[in-house]
Amino acid sequence: MKNIVLRLVALLSLTFLSISQDRMEKVPKVVDLTLPAPPQASITTGRGVPGFSNLSPVTLLPVTLNIESIEHAIVSGKIVVVLVTVQNLSEKDFELPIGRDVQAITADSRRGRKTFAFRLRALCDKCDRKQLRTVALTASSASLPETRIILKPGEQAYVKLFVDTGFYPLVPAERVVDLQLGCQETELEDGRYFIKNSSTIAWLDLRVPRP
Secondary structure, three states: OHHHHHHHHHHHHHHHHHHHHHHHHHOOEEEEOOOOOOOOOOOOOOOOOOEOOOOOOEEOOOEEEEEEEEEEOOOOOOEEEEEEEEEEOOOOOEEEEOEOOHHHHOOOOOOOOEEEEEEEEEOOOOOOOOOOEEEEEEEEEOOEHHHEEEEOOOOEEEEEEEEEOOOOOOOOOOOEEEEEEEEEEEEEOOOOOEEEEEEOOEEEEEEEEOO
16 A cells, blocks of 8 residues: 555656646746846947858848837836847747857857847937847857757747837927837858858837836
8 A cells, every 4th residue: 555655646746747847848938138248248249240241141030029018227217128029930949049248159269159139220200210229139159058048939038128219319299219129140150250141130119108
């Protein structure tokens, strides 16, 4: 009788562990880009713009952005904290770069280097839509597995970032700031700081209420 009870307890424990692991795998991953970055890191690589040629292909970025929440930051009414989801729409795994120390990650000695930029543009009548601001930049390398997370087909990750609306002109009567937030992936060639290919930008309408 005692052996039967022990076997039953062991079976229930294994079942509970399996269910818990399955639930953990289904919980969306969170990338918080509002946390302080390493002292040497910034939203730029510190190396200037990588080289490219007219032969560098432009690929379709297989992800979509969706707004989860917008909150005004305490430090300034013009800065908002935006929570978005990045969802993989393709039938293959998608590598989402999450490393903050872009300069170190994209060093020429690394292999399989990618950057992932979040861009911002204004939609007002007086604004130049070709003028893009980079609000966050991450990087990954096949040499550093911890700098990326893998999104399987249909999976999504939460990304939290700051957006500064103070750079764009406002009409006093307007109660919202009409912006677009986008993301773009760039893959670098191995051995040199040169673009292998870059993606299209996946845009999302972002209407920020004025404080």
